[in-house]
Amino acid sequence: MDIKLTNGRKIITKDKKYYEANIGFYQRNGFTPVDEVKKQIKKATVKDISDNVVKLKPKRKKNVKKTKKKN
DSSP states (O other): OEEEEEOSSOEEEEEHHHHHHTHHHHHHTTOEEHHHHHHHOOOOOHHHHHHTOOOOOOOOOOOHHHHHHHO
């Protein structure tokens, strides 16, 4: 029986008993079973995104005449 593993970028398939024998190796390299990842993924809504947006301040305009006089 095969098991699918993912680290976020790629998906690999390995034999289940080989995975269970080397769980530490796969966790260290960031691989987790695909079934667990699907449970953790939550779709973002517009409200969640709009709450985290940072308001930017407008840039200050420099007076060109003053900067030319200094040089």
